Amino acid sequence: MFIVGGFNCYPAEIERMLAEHPAIAQVAVIGVPDSRMGEVGCACVVLRTGATLSQDELVAWSRARMANYKVPRHLRLYDALPVNATNKVAKRELATEARAAMTVVR
Incomplete structure (x- = not known):
């Protein structure tokens, strides 16, 4: 769970909705720092073969559904999401990588 401006966000719920997008093959959602809201969602996505997706397209599609x-x-594209020994998505690894790529302006 991550908190966006005082609201609880559950990644599994957001992932289920994003999985319905026609361009998304696999998705994991993590919380990343944000200077205004505290934390915001970051979608780590594997696209279907031949599909394209921009951050603006994802935001527009998502706003109509949630x-x-x-x-x-934020949108981060991957060829494959990292998995652990039990074949679950390694969200800690994704979060560490995403947070390292983003800086919080205070």
């Missing part, structure tokens, strides 16, 4: 505070504000 509350504004749940909409992922």
